[in-house]
Amino acid sequence: xxxxxxxxxxxxxxxxxxxxxxxxxxxxxxxxxxxxxxxxxxxxxxxxxxxxxxxxxxxxxxxxxxxxxxxxxxxxxxxxxxxxxxxxxxxxxxxxxxxxxxxxxxxxxxxxxxxxxxxxxxxxxxxxxxxxxxxxxxxxxxxxxxxxxxxxxxxxxxxxxxxxxxxxxxxxxxxxxxxxxxxxxxxxxxxxxxxxxxxxxxxxxxxxxxxxxxxxxxxxxxxxxxxxxxxxxxxxxxxxxxxxxxxxxxxxxxxxxxxxxxxxxxxxxxxxxxxxxxxxxxxxxxxxxxxxxxxxxxxxxxxxxxxxxxxxxxxxxxxxxxxxxxxxxxxxxxxxxxxxxxxxxxxxxxxxxxxxxxxxxxxxxxxxxxxxxxxxxxxxxxxxxxxxxxxxxxxxxxxxxxxxxxxxxxxxxxxxxxxxxxxxxxxxxxxxxxxxxxxxxxxxxxxxxxxxxxxxxxxx
Amino acid sequence: xxxxxxxxxxxxxxxxxxxxxxxxxxxxxxxxxxxxxxxxxxxxxxxxxxxxxxxxxxxxxxxxxxxxxxxxxxxxxxxxxxxxxxxxxxxxxxxxxxxxxxxxxxxxxxxxxxxxxxxxxxxxxxxxxxxxxxxxxxxxxxxxxxxxxxxxxxxxxxxxxxxxxxxxxxxxxxxxxxxxxxxxxxxxxxxxxxxxxxxxxxxxxxxxxxxxxxxxxxxxxxxxxxxxxxxxxxxxxxxxxxxxxxxxxxxxxxxxxxxxxxxxxxxxxxxxxxxxxxxxxxxxxxxxxxxxxxxxxxxxxxxxxxxxxxxxxxxxxxxxxxxxxxxxxxxxxxxx
Numbered sequence: 001x002x003x004x005x006x007x008x009x010x011x012x013x014x015x016x017x018x019x020x021x022x023x024x025x026x027x028x029x030x031x032x033x034x035x036x037x038x039x040x041x042x043x044x045x046x047x048x049x050x051x052x053x054x055x056x057x058x059x060x061x062x063x064x065x066x067x068x069x070x071x072x073x074x075x076x077x078x079x080x081x082x083x084x085x086x087x088x089x090x091x092x093x094x095x096x097x098x099x100x101x102x103x104x105x106x107x108x109x110x111x112x113x114x115x116x117x118x119x120x121x122x123x124x125x126x127x128x129x130x131x132x133x134x135x136x137x138x139x140x141x142x143x144x145x146x147x148x149x150x151x152x153x154x155x156x157x158x159x160x161x162x163x164x165x166x167x168x169x170x171x172x173x174x175x176x177x178x179x180x181x182x183x184x185x186x187x188x189x190x191x192x193x194x195x196x197x198x199x200x201x202x203x204x205x206x207x208x209x210x211x212x213x214x215x216x217x218x219x220x221x222x223x224x225x226x227x228x229x230x231x232x233x234x235x236x237x238x239x240x241x242x243x244x245x246x247x248x249x250x251x252x253x254x255x256x257x258x259x260x261x262x263x264x265x266x267x268x269x270x271x272x273x274x275x276x277x278x279x280x281x282x283x284x285x286x287x288x289x290x291x292x293x294x295x296x297x298x299x300x301x302x303x304x305x306x307x308x309x310x311x312x313x314x315x316x317x318x319x320x321x322x323x324x325x326x327x328x329x330x331x332x333x334x335x336x337x338x339x340x341x342x343x344x345x346x347x348x349x350x351x352x353x354x355x356x357x358x359x360x361x362x363x364x365x366x367x368x369x370x371x372x373x374x375x376x377x378x379x380x381x382x383x384x385x386x387x388x389x390x391x392x393x394x395x396x397x398x399x400x401x402x403x404x405x406x407x408x409x410x411x412x413x414x415x416x417x418x419x420x421x422x423x424x425x426x427x428x429x430x431x432x433x434x435x436x437x438x439x440x441x442x443x444x445x446x447x448x449x450x451x452x453x454x455x456x457x458x459x460x
Numbered sequence: 461x462x463x464x465x466x467x468x469x470x471x472x473x474x475x476x477x478x479x480x481x482x483x484x485x486x487x488x489x490x491x492x493x494x495x496x497x498x499x500x501x502x503x504x505x506x507x508x509x510x511x512x513x514x515x516x517x518x519x520x521x522x523x524x525x526x527x528x529x530x531x532x533x534x535x536x537x538x539x540x541x542x543x544x545x546x547x548x549x550x551x552x553x554x555x556x557x558x559x560x561x562x563x564x565x566x567x568x569x570x571x572x573x574x575x576x577x578x579x580x581x582x583x584x585x586x587x588x589x590x591x592x593x594x595x596x597x598x599x600x601x602x603x604x605x606x607x608x609x610x611x612x613x614x615x616x617x618x619x620x621x622x623x624x625x626x627x628x629x630x631x632x633x634x635x636x637x638x639x640x641x642x643x644x645x646x647x648x649x650x651x652x653x654x655x656x657x658x659x660x661x662x663x664x665x666x667x668x669x670x671x672x673x674x675x676x677x678x679x680x681x682x683x684x685x686x687x688x689x690x691x692x693x694x695x696x697x698x699x700x701x702x703x704x705x706x707x708x709x710x711x712x713x714x715x716x717x718x719x720x721x722x723x724x725x726x727x728x729x730x731x732x733x734x735x736x737x738x739x740x741x742x743x744x745x746x747x748x749x750x751x752x753x754x755x756x757x758x759x760x761x762x763x764x765x766x767x768x769x770x771x772x773x774x775x776x777x778x779x780x781x782x783x784x785x786x787x788x789x790x791x792x793x794x795x796x
Binding site (some may be wrong): 075087165166437 | 525555608712763
């Protein structure tokens with residue numbers, strides 16, 4: 001069992017780390033593509049400088065996302081070989097399609113975009129960043145199709161001791177991915193917005209050169225972030241309603257709802273006794289959970305104890321309760337961070353409309369620290385999604401302890417866990433150092449009309 | 461054609477594409493400390509593969525994904541079995557990938573030196589590991605009745621597999637030297653030309669020794685018989701022709717010839733494996749084959765449709781990028 005715990009820890013470390021970089025890639029690629037589109041349409045040099053300034057940060061972040069993604073693709077085979085054998089027929093397909101349909105485009109055209117500034121016609125060069133943006137977000141779709149099968153298996157039959165695909169269309173229109181994908185897409189947009197907003201605010205506060213560039217970036221980011229954060233919340237609501245139906249245990253854990261209630265109350269703050277499955281202290285709002293689940297103040301939401309009994313009857317004896325405290329608190333962190341982001345974006349919009357964004361030093365001073373909010377929400381969201389599914393690796397079909405590689409010694413998993421953690425740790429320092437360096441650098445300080453020198457051809 | 465066979469061929473094609481393309485950028489990375497004596501030179505060397513290496517690496521990811529989708533048992537057996545080797549490969553590829561992006565972002569020589577070493581190690585180690593991995597596939601490894609690898613990491617490092625690692629390193633480095641001679645000008649192109657000249661004979665020797673060792677260690681050539689057929693003979697002819705083209709200073713042809721050598725060698729190994737995917741040296745009943753390791757017919761059908769649409773498209777646009785960046789890299793380009 002040491003093996004299992006180490007493999008799970010390795011998955012947690014490598015996946016959470018990978019997902020530090022992915023959302024920014026998803027959202028920022030679109031934003032940069034829009035900036036460059038404006039440049040090509042209007043010829044306004046400020047847009048070109050915006051594209052280049054944010055593009056540099058994008059490239060640093062992108063590289064980290066790509067290299068940590070390689071580990072993601074291979075560790076299913078390394079640590080989870082029984083899982084790979086059991087669901088390979090279904091799970092491998094979206095990963096392979098992702099590589100063929102999206103990742104190839106992303107990597108190839110990022111090279112074209114980086115090195116093609118002076119070598120390509122403007123519109124062809126613009127098309128290359130759009131291809132990167134579209135392919136990155138398409139990439140996420142295929143990965144989430146794979147993940148959604150783990151949450152809510154569809155389009156399969158159990159044959160030859162494994163899950164075999166019977167309906168590809170059902171797999172890619174999984175009701176779970178229909179709500180999960182837009183949630184991730186808009187959280188990427190929100191992440192990019194708060195990243196751009198925080199850095200722009202820092203420059204506005206310092207009155208650095210090229211204030212125009214950062215003012216415009218901040219304005220864009222506020223609108224982008226407002227759209228993103230509100231959409232994330234609205235889709236998150238849909239997701240929760242779907243979760244009540246498809247993965248009621250995850251919802252019960254996220255709410256620390258021990259026993260079924262009708263109408264169900266929602267916990268605002270609970271200190272629970274997890275092994276004893278009871279509240280120590282709890283503040284609850286009557287009927288609110290039913291309202292969130294069904295849009296009306298009535299209706300039963302199932303509790304942990306009843307679901308446990310139900311699952312024992314269906315799947316045999318065992319513990320079907322996920323880690324409750326982490327699920328409960330990560331749900332609240334995610335929602336709390338999300339609400340705060342909506343509030344910040346609304347206040348930002350108000351400041352822009354009142355034309356006093358530049359004159360709100362306290363708000364501007366706050367914003368760089370708020371860059372961590374989307375990261376917190378993204379990580380907490382995935383913790384809930386993955387931990388709330390436990391003990392299953394594929395809900396209802398395979399348990400995590402049946403999925404781990406049987407032939408890999410614990411020392412070896414430990415070695416690779418330590419190795420990845422160390423390398424990832426060092427790279428995080430280098431990455432943050434570079435991001436901070438280029439985020440604080442003045443954008444191209446030359447006065448606008450004279451700017452004629454070609455960009456460097458050597459980007460590395 | 462039966463879909464299992466088609467997928468065996470497709471995965472072979474993906475690996476051939478990967479070795480042909482990533483082969484030269486590994487080679488360029490290995491040559492970096494030897495040919496790049498100052499920062500300008502190193503920038504020229506690195507920028508010669510700048511727009512390409514990432515796209516090239518996707519061939520590996522696609523091959524991995526295709527293996528997972530079409531032969532999940534092979535994916536599970538190989539990656540859990542070759543765990544430490546794969547871990548080493550992943551770590552070096554991670555360091556290499558960020559090194560390209562990070563190195564120029566700071567002026568300090570210490571910073572650049574550090575990442576240049578990462579590019580070197582991240583090219584050297586995978587170039588050797590791929591040879592080791594292929595030779596183990598060709599020779600067979602300890603696979604039990606449940607398709608699980610039961611040997612250790614050290615069992616994978618036999619003299620034969622290490623020889624194979626040296627052979628792949630030599631072939632990639634020569635391939636990289638030829639690519640550099642095509643993509644650079646003046647002094648650097650001359651240095652690359654001289655390196656290729658010097659590397660050619662040792663490469664031929666190592667590969668010949670490897671072929672002889674393969675006759676002794678694997679059944680692949682026994683299956684082929686005395687007259688091994690067009691592919692291995694073609695690989696050998698291409699390998700010999702490299703020397704001629706280098707002497708004639710026809711670097712384009714020499715590069716194509718080294719690519720053909722790589723492609724036909726991989727082809728030979730895969731056709732020797734067929735219809736097996738991973739050979740068990742404990743009991744041949746436990747071999748993983750294209751039948752017992754494959755996905756269901758339905759999944760193969762779906763994947764076939766996807767692959768037949770997208771592989772040609774990928775080839776088209778990747779080919780286009782090589783055309784866009786066809787010009788040689790000069791000192792003027794990198795002075796900025």
